[in-house]
Amino acid sequence: MEKYIIGIDLGGTNIKAGLVKVEDGTIVDSFSIKTESEKGSSNTFDRIANFVDDIIKKEKLTKKDILGLGMGIPGPVLNNEIVSFFANFPWEDNLNVAEELKKRTGLEVKLDNDVNVITLGEAWTGAAQGYKNVLGIALGTGIGGGLVVNGHLFGGTSGGAGEIGHIKIEENGKLCGCGQKGCWEAYASATGLEREATSRLRVNKNNLVWKKIEGDITKLEAKHIFDAAKEGDKFALELVDYETRYVALGLSTVLNVMNPEIVVIGGGVSLAGDILFDGIKEKIKENTLIPILNGLKDIVPAKLGNDAGIVGAAALILDK
Amino acid sequence: MEKYIIGIDLGGTNIKAGLVKVEDGTIVDSFSIKTESEKGSSNTFDRIANFVDDIIKKEKLTKKDILGLGMGIPGPVLNNEIVSFFANFPWEDNLNVAEELKKRTGLEVKLDNDVNVITLGEAWTGAAQGYKNVLGIALGTGIGGGLVVNGHLFGGTSGGAGEIGHIKIEENGKLCGCGQKGCWEAYASATGLEREATSRLRVNKNNLVWKKIEGDITKLEAKHIFDAAKEGDKFALELVDYETRYVALGLSTVLNVMNPEIVVIGGGVSLAGDILFDGIKEKIKENTLIPILNGLKDIVPAKLGNDAGIVGAAALILDK
Numbered sequence: 001m002e003k004y005i006i007g008i009d010l011g012g013t014n015i016k017a018g019l020v021k022v023e024d025g026t027i028v029d030s031f032s033i034k035t036e037s038e039k040g041s042s043n044t045f046d047r048i049a050n051f052v053d054d055i056i057k058k059e060k061l062t063k064k065d066i067l068g069l070g071m072g073i074p075g076p077v078l079n080n081e082i083v084s085f086f087a088n089f090p091w092e093d094n095l096n097v098a099e100e101l102k103k104r105t106g107l108e109v110k111l112d113n114d115v116n117v118i119t120l121g122e123a124w125t126g127a128a129q130g131y132k133n134v135l136g137i138a139l140g141t142g143i144g145g146g147l148v149v150n151g152h153l154f155g156g157t158s159g160g161a162g163e164i165g166h167i168k169i170e171e172n173g174k175l176c177g178c179g180q181k182g183c184w185e186a187y188a189s190a191t192g193l194e195r196e197a198t199s200r201l202r203v204n205k206n207n208l209v210w211k212k213i214e215g216d217i218t219k220l221e222a223k224h225i226f227d228a229a230k231e232g233d234k235f236a237l238e239l240v241d242y243e244t245r246y247v248a249l250g251l252s253t254v255l256n257v258m259n260p261e262i263v264v265i266g267g268g269v270s271l272a273g274d275i276l277f278d279g280i281k282e283k284i285k286e287n288t289l290i291p292i293l294n295g296l297k298d299i300v301p302a303k304l305g306n307d308a309g310i311v312g313a314a315a316l317i318l319d320k
Numbered sequence: 321m322e323k324y325i326i327g328i329d330l331g332g333t334n335i336k337a338g339l340v341k342v343e344d345g346t347i348v349d350s351f352s353i354k355t356e357s358e359k360g361s362s363n364t365f366d367r368i369a370n371f372v373d374d375i376i377k378k379e380k381l382t383k384k385d386i387l388g389l390g391m392g393i394p395g396p397v398l399n400n401e402i403v404s405f406f407a408n409f410p411w412e413d414n415l416n417v418a419e420e421l422k423k424r425t426g427l428e429v430k431l432d433n434d435v436n437v438i439t440l441g442e443a444w445t446g447a448a449q450g451y452k453n454v455l456g457i458a459l460g461t462g463i464g465g466g467l468v469v470n471g472h473l474f475g476g477t478s479g480g481a482g483e484i485g486h487i488k489i490e491e492n493g494k495l496c497g498c499g500q501k502g503c504w505e506a507y508a509s510a511t512g513l514e515r516e517a518t519s520r521l522r523v524n525k526n527n528l529v530w531k532k533i534e535g536d537i538t539k540l541e542a543k544h545i546f547d548a549a550k551e552g553d554k555f556a557l558e559l560v561d562y563e564t565r566y567v568a569l570g571l572s573t574v575l576n577v578m579n580p581e582i583v584v585i586g587g588g589v590s591l592a593g594d595i596l597f598d599g600i601k602e603k604i605k606e607n608t609l610i611p612i613l614n615g616l617k618d619i620v621p622a623k624l625g626n627d628a629g630i631v632g633a634a635a636l637i638l639d640k
Contacts, residue, residue: 161577171490180607253573257465257467259477291480
């Protein structure tokens with residue numbers, strides 16, 4: 001008898017949910033509902049419970065066919081249950097989300113933060129399939145990390161393990177959104193790259209990036225820089241060099257601590273492709289110890305894309 | 321029937337070995353023999369096997385009373401068996417030490433690097449007893465680290481996890497003994513502190529440190545600096561501030577990655593006591609994320625001292 005898990009990706013705007021086969025992690029059916037967090041947590045949880053009932057009915061299943069419900073949320077999670085605070089939702093602090101959803105669905109419920117979930121998804125059926133020690137990185141507006149250790153997700157003592165965006169790569173360095181200084185993500189995230197580009201564009205406008213944004217700095221995105229670099233623009237190439245240098249610097253530090261077998265990079269910046277990955281692979285050699293480099297099989301782009309949140313959330317239920 | 325494990329601490333000069341009770345990790349009997357690595361690995365392994373026979377006879381035991389033999393060695397270990405290279409011994413590369421000792425003793429043999437072993441020892445019967453997520457730090461000539469994750473030692477993919485001395489705290493920073501630049505241990509190890517003191521002593525000789533070393537810079541040790549600071553010497557206090565600032569900076573980065581419950585610091589520098597620990601505890605607040613600080617119960621000095629190498633080596637056999 002085929003078994004399934006409900007995987008849910010709780011985002012600021014949308015909740016993506018799917019029915020995932022235990023056998024091979026494929027998504028049998030999925031849909032998306034609005035989060036509407038402003039209506040309160042109960043309202044959202046009720047609608048998630050309705051979704052669970054709907055999908056079970058639609059697929060002609062019973063609750064017995066469902067092993068559980070896994071959910072990824074933006075923020076640190078304690079004991080796969082409790083969210084100490086929702087950064088962007090007007091919800092209660094220290095909310096036991098697992099309990100609330102268990103009450104409504106009768107299912108086993110496990111929660112984790114979104115980057116942990118994505119990493120677990122990539123380890124189950126994605127770019128890190130078959131690897132036991134995986135570092136997952138979300139390289140986007142910020143930098144998030146997920147750690148799979150000996151085949152299991154490692155959340156640390158208070159759900160904060162893998163908060164690699166806030167490792168310090170320079171004492172008293174650039175100000176970070178978190179309020180501290182010198183955090184890795186203040187340099188190497190999309191935002192970090194855009195900051196550096198904005199600064200350089202104030203003194204150099206004779207370049208393809210400036211052309212692409214039509215002289216409107218508010219339009220600048222990391223993608224403009226990578227696109228211009230791929231067309232050979234020197235100004236953009238130097239910015240890509242900055243980006244890969246700082247990604248590599250922070251990554252080396254995490255490698256020296258964790259010694260993973262594979263690194264999977266997702267998030268907006270990862271879409272830049274070879275121009276990013278080749279630079280990172282070359283530059284980590286300067287700052288990573290040889291035995292640790294020897295243990296690292298590869299640094300690869302994430303494979304599951306938007307599905308990672310659903311597949312990884314489902315994988316939480318299998319991760320004992 | 322009481323069960324025992326042989327714990328061995330293989331050092332450059334001496335091999336310390338002990339018979340450890342499985343029940344409570346106490347050392348029943350121990351002794352020390354010369355390593356004499358220059359006579360070759362076989363010679364040393366033969367003498368270890370003789371030691372095992374001797375101690376079993378002396379304690380009126382049989383091999384059946386011994387669960388196994390654990391050993392800590394200086395350097396990274398693969399699969400608890402193989403040492404890729406001995407930095408200071410003229411021994412073969414990629415030596416399967418576990419196999420060699422198993423052949424000679426008939427016991428199950430497990431190896432790990434010395435800082436991992438010490439961390440496991442502190443987690444078994446020392447300062448981190450009862451904690452599941454432990455960061456062990458050896459703060460001495462260099463900086464080494466050991467990670468206990470979910471109650472088990474985590475060595476990473478190629479035995480390099482916890483090589484925290486070589487995380488980069490400054491891009492293109494101070495030259496490290498490893499040949500790379502900006503490594504944490506180039507700043508915050510005893511050597512790092514002595515480097516900084518030496519540099520400052522060239523322009524300031526009117527201080528208690530200079531007095532303590534009687535104007536002979538070759539005598540300088542970290543201890544002189546801590547001793548002078550405890551007597552209120554301003555020059556020394558500023559150096560202690562430097563030391564705690566840099567210990568805290570690198571430690572914050574490791575905390576943000578691993579989110580441990582407790583940090584145990586051993587090694588020569590840790591003997592400085594409160595003046596060191598108070599400074600570190602205060603300064604990590606600047607660079608560590610709040611949920612991770614909240615998860616951290618304490619930062620404590622190692623408790624087992626020289627016994628940690630024997631007790632921790634024995635604990636390897638219990639760490640499945």
